Amino acid sequence: MLNLFSKNIGIYLKNYKQYSTKMSLNLAKKIAAYKAVDEWVKDKTAIGIGSGSTVVFAVQRLAERVHNDNLKVVCVPTSFQARQLIIENDLELSDLDRNPILDIAIDGADEVDCDKTLIKGGGGCLLQEKIVASCAEKLIIVADYTKDSKKLGQQYKKGIPIEVVPMAYIPIQKKIAKMFGGELKLRMAVVKAGPCVTDNGNFILDWIFDENTIYNWSSVNRELLLIPGVIETGLFIDMTEKVYFGMEDGSVKEKI
Structure with missing residues (x-):
């Protein structure tokens, strides 16, 4: 009892x-x-x-x-x-x-x-x-x-969202990991089966970057946007x- x-x-x-x-x-x-x-x-x-x-x-x-x-x-x-x-x-x-x-x-x-x-x-x-x-x-x-x-990644651990054209998400995953390291996960929907789909019909990759690396975020953002199939990043x-x-x-x- x-x-x-x-x-x-x-x-x-x-x-x-x-x-x-x-x-x-x-x-x-x-x-x-x-x-x-x-x-x-x-x-x-x-x-x-x-x-x-x-x-x-x-x-x-x-x-x-x-x-x-x-x-x-x-x-x-x-x-x-x-x-x-x-x-x-x-x-x-x-x-x-x-x-x-x-x-x-x-x-x-x-x-x-x-x-x-x-x-x-x-x-x-x-x-x-x-x-x-x-x-x-x-x-x-x-x-x-x-x-x-003080720096990105200190509090928010889910990574930087990157909106991508669905057909290109796997090549983009590999390219970003090769360029900057870290891990990229395809965001999955919570209720429906399958990936999360944005209001624009795209997929989202969440880039879990290396917290110990010092990044020039302006440069990183420019390089990400040059990858074919990347629509936009969550870096403002x-x-x-x-x-x-x-x-x-x-x-x-x-x-x-």
Whole structure:
């Protein structure tokens, strides 16, 4: 009986810790997203809306600002998820045909290093995220404290996403491994059988690079993009204006 009680207590404590951590991360995401929206969104702003869990809070705050402050904004999504968020929050949906130049783009990141180089694409939307970011005057990143690193790979262990043409994924795997080392894994879908397919009908290779190697990420990115069949990488270099990290203590750390 005592052993069963101890086991149940152990399960409870484990579940509580996981729940507490999730709540802490969600709060960190929320405070970062709210501060970014409050500081950057003004009337008559064209906004790129990124993808991911932190952007959900940014869109919620944006909808509040539009309703409470009577702001006029248009929103360009980076993914199906972002499009649905815009519609569900009753914001004006636009696209790059109508708004080829954006005032800002608000997006999340899987990791941010000391130079504001980003790893993005954990959710599979890297190509459209980078296109929208490239059309924005300012790219604003919102994230929780677990995404803040001195160098890439310190926190995020899933590698750099690389979007590729399906027919070429095996040759590309071999070429990148030969050029830069590390391991490349074809990202598999979670529910459906087979590979993860992007909104653009492509595959994603996750490059688990050698953490002990010092990379010139700008050079690496250029060389990756020269490989036939590589569509885009999850490396965002020299694109970010400012990063907001929600911290454990409820404060927001800013990286300029």
